[in-house]
Amino acid sequence: MAMLDATVGHMPGMVETAPAPGPLLSVRDVGKRYGARIGCADVSFDLWPGEVLGIVGESGSGKSTLLGCLSGQLVPDTGEVVFDSRDRGPVDTLRMSERERRHLGRTDWAFVHQNPRDGLRLGVSAGGNVGERLMANGARHYGNIRATAQDWLARVEIDPGRIDDRPRQFSGGMQQRLQIARNLVSGPRLAFMDEPTGGLDVSVQARLLDLLRGLVRDICLSVVLVTHDLAVVRLLADRLMVMKGGHVIESGLTDQVLDDPQHAYTQLLVSSVLQV
């Protein structure tokens, strides 16, 4: 970890992080019901700095509910979610004020939506989208903000010459990369991603995965990644949780869960993947 952290220093726009001694995110017994129906139940795990955790399961398995509970978008009925924040150390994110959570949401946390339109401001230029978090965090120098935005557009492989174009003029893959730049510009330590490669062509997906992998390594980002695509988790996730009916039925090292699945449902899931 120390070696990964050492690379953070020379990234423009990044805030240097000290190597964390404990987990970045500790989740205990998180559960949420929708009336009589279980959204998710009894979910516990630790996420360590620089780790990518994949959550897989079919539609209705509770993975999106869980992601919502972890990221403060939904309020779980039970459990706690403790995040090791940069400025205040471990904090229970479920019991903090809305203002504190919003602050976390534009500093230490990032959220990448499946549909880039949910995570971008479509009426604002690409540069404005990327610069917004910087301004929200107190940056005022126009030249610096623009330079950082340009740098981030280049890092997500968008021609910096298009900084003044609006996201509407971008392709789906470009919009998704812009959403990632907008989220990562403030140097977050934890990103929640909901099917980030969902609606994209396969060739565009590969490019995005490569990009995400490089970013995870370069800025020691931890990721909670929800997807139904086992190929995506195989390439991106260190660890995997399999959900069914709101419960985590199996978890472990990604290649162990995929190559030697123990639970009947995981075996079915893995054996149902079409080979190309």
Add this chain to the structure above:
Amino acid sequence: MIIAENVAKEFTLHNQGGTVLRVMEGASLKVAPGECVALTGASGAGKSTLMRMIWGNYRTDAGHIRVAGTEVSSAEPRQIIALRRTTLGYVSQFLRVLPRVPTLRVVAEPLLALGTPEAEAEARAAELLSRLRIGESLWGLSPTTFSGGEQQRVNIARGFVHPYPALLLDEPTASLDAANRETVMCLIEEAKARGGAILGIFHDEGARARLCDRLVDVTGFRPGVAA
């Protein structure tokens, strides 16, 4: 460096009537630093299964597996991730990479993950690719479009780019021409000379005779077969 003690493995096929296949029992072996040990036995005897249990992508149902002090058979995922990053390398028979990532980067990646500066990592990758006769014109292309033999050599380059103290090799000389086979055997000899502990599956008898200090026949680890 690599220790397996009394290891057992079974597969439960829940979707095929709950069939339980007990495939291994009482498997034990040791590989010391600087030693190369071959797993032998007929196809299906369990060589790859044992190797995957050591790599950690197969679970160990009983017994212990330790690599450089890490108890692989009971470790947390992050301990295995750390072990694979720094200590344990694996050259499988299949190259599994992201499409579109250039070959040079694929090979340099284990070093980048260790925090090696990019220029240094790529220089080391270039050196290995040259030794394994992958032409420089191919370095900028994704290996997914390469021939089987070329992919095999990219995989080997990736496995030797970092001097892993422990290394698992699954048929490293298969589908290689004579010159490249010789290069791979030299790489393995160099790894032994620097103290690497190597466990391999070699169907290539010449390579096995030249490289391996001992053979371990996994047939003795089949349940119900006397060793």
